[in-house]
Amino acid sequence: MSSKSAEAKPQQNKPPQKTFTLTNDETGESVQLPVLEGTCGPPVIDVRKLYAQTGHFTFDPSFTSTGSCKSRLTFIDGEEGILMHRGYDIAALAGKSTFIEVAYLLLYGNLPPKKDLQSFNDSITYHTMVHEQIHYFFRGFRRDAHPMAIMCGMVGGLSAFYHDSLDIWDPLQRETSAHRLIAKMPTLAAMTYKYALGQPFMYPRNDLSYAENFLYMCFAVPAEPYEVNPVLARAMDRIFILHADHEQNASTSTVRLAGSSQANPFACVASGIASLWGPAHGGANQAVLEMLEEIGSKENIPEFLEKAKDKDDPFRLMGFGHRVYKNHDPRATVLRESCHEVLEDLGVNDPLLELAMELERIALEDEYFIERKLFPNVDFYSGIILKAMGFPDSMFTVLFALARTVGWVSQWKEMMEEPSLRIGRPRQLYTGPAARPYVPIEERE
Numbered sequence: 001m002s003s004k005s006a007e008a009k010p011q012q013n014k015p016p017q018k019t020f021t022l023t024n025d026e027t028g029e030s031v032q033l034p035v036l037e038g039t040c041g042p043p044v045i046d047v048r049k050l051y052a053q054t055g056h057f058t059f060d061p062s063f064t065s066t067g068s069c070k071s072r073l074t075f076i077d078g079e080e081g082i083l084m085h086r087g088y089d090i091a092a093l094a095g096k097s098t099f100i101e102v103a104y105l106l107l108y109g110n111l112p113p114k115k116d117l118q119s120f121n122d123s124i125t126y127h128t129m130v131h132e133q134i135h136y137f138f139r140g141f142r143r144d145a146h147p148m149a150i151m152c153g154m155v156g157g158l159s160a161f162y163h164d165s166l167d168i169w170d171p172l173q174r175e176t177s178a179h180r181l182i183a184k185m186p187t188l189a190a191m192t193y194k195y196a197l198g199q200p201f202m203y204p205r206n207d208l209s210y211a212e213n214f215l216y217m218c219f220a221v222p223a224e225p226y227e228v229n230p231v232l233a234r235a236m237d238r239i240f241i242l243h244a245d246h247e248q249n250a251s252t253s254t255v256r257l258a259g260s261s262q263a264n265p266f267a268c269v270a271s272g273i274a275s276l277w278g279p280a281h282g283g284a285n286q287a288v289l290e291m292l293e294e295i296g297s298k299e300n301i302p303e304f305l306e307k308a309k310d311k312d313d314p315f316r317l318m319g320f321g322h323r324v325y326k327n328h329d330p331r332a333t334v335l336r337e338s339c340h341e342v343l344e345d346l347g348v349n350d351p352l353l354e355l356a357m358e359l360e361r362i363a364l365e366d367e368y369f370i371e372r373k374l375f376p377n378v379d380f381y382s383g384i385i386l387k388a389m390g391f392p393d394s395m396f397t398v399l400f401a402l403a404r405t406v407g408w409v410s411q412w413k414e415m416m417e418e419p420s421l422r423i424g425r426p427r428q429l430y431t432g433p434a435a436r437p438y439v440p441i442e443e444r445e
């Protein structure tokens with residue numbers, strides 16, 4: 001098949017529909033496919049009628065050229081290193097907004113006026129406690145379970161507790177579920193941490209901000225007073241903002257696909273958590289720290305870089321590279337600064353940070369990484385800050401999931417509001433045996 005762009009005849013008062021012509025080289029037959037244009041980003045060829053018109057499917061197993069939905073939430077320009085939520089640049093949001101404001105922005109489309117921010121914040125704090133029975137649910141897990149394993153189970157399990165917000169066709173119930181998920185994730189994440197330590201669960205405190213309350217639930221104990229360090233609370237809030245949403249990545253696409261079957265939002269978010277867990281996605285922040293510890297000292301960097309470049313070695317430089325960013329990840333740029341602030345405030349002199357900076361410097365000068373446009377991503381620095389704050393490696397991806405819940409529920413809400421919602425059902429290129437006669441057991445060799 002060959003292809004070329006074409007313009008259809010102009011209709012009265014309407015801009016002409018742009019089309020893309022696809023020609024079958026064997027038969028010479030052509031089809032004109034509509035070209036759709038968003039506010040920003042490359043145009044897309046609408047292939048929804050392709051099979052009906054040509055008898056062909058498209059083939060794009062890792063979705064490198066496929067838009068799976070329309071969305072008004074987040075835009076990424078990977079070539080320029082730009083990330084925007086509802087049109088606002090991520091650096092402005094991370095510098096000037098709070099996570100609660102960004103959550104409102106993603107859910108409702110605009111930055112909240114003062115009174116709406118107050119009532120949204122009240123609604124989130126109203127829902128921070130979890131059903132008391134959930135405390136017993138935790139006790140079924142081993143104390144050494146990976147926190148992400150617990151989170152998959154606990155978040156899916158929420159659908160067994162909140163029956164009054166499971167009607168996905170009722171906009172009010174959808175909103176209640178979205179608020180519940182945003183509100184309860186810090187509580188569940190902190191409980192997961194406390195459970196591994198064998199310390200009592202701390203109930204949420206609604207007089208604290210979202211990030212302060214999370215730090216309180218993680219690091220306070222009932223035996224003594226706990227004061228939240230404002231520098232850490234600000235850094236935590238910023239980490240949440242930077243992880244809030246990221247367009248149609250693996251976990252968000254998983255949430256949307258699960259939601260397209262009309263599954264309840266708690267189950268959908270649990271599926272997102274499962275997808276985020278992998279080291280190629282949210283699990284990379286834990287993997288970065290493990291990698292830095294394995295490298296150990298600056299002298300070993302060249303050896304590990306060679307391993308990363310060797311196609312026969314599965315080792316990759318964790319925290320480097322991105323499917324979409326072919327430039328600096330703007331989230332990493334903000335986190336790099338935060339990292340220094342936090343370490344300075346805590347008086348931590350972390351040799352891993354120095355090692356990370358040296359690794360970044362050497363990799364960015366290396367021909368292999370330059371050619372492939374591999375830059376540090378958000379996970380490269382987040383692990384170092386979280387470690388300095390006192391979180392163990394195994395909690396890093398949980399914190400990512402906590403923040404990304406805002407994106408997941410916003411994307412789910414957007415999808416559910418779409419009148420043309422249909423179940424997602426990809427097709428395939430079948431490469432197994434063609435039809436063959438059944439062989440009775442006596443005749444099999």
Ligand code: CMC
Nearest residue numbers: 279280281282284308316317318319320321322323372377
């Ligand atoms: N170390 C060494 N080589 C790499 C790396 C890396 N981290 N990332 C990509 N490459 C090479 C890859 O081998 C390939 O080389 P070649 O063209 O010679 O075959 C080329 O760069 C293109 O890579 P790709 O595998 O086609 O890229 P992808 O879009 O399929 O994968 C990625 C993206 C993020 C999974 C990958 O870069 C990676 O595994 N990075 C390390 C894990 C990581 O940091 N993940 C966090 C992503 S950001 C947080 C999030 O959004 O979840």
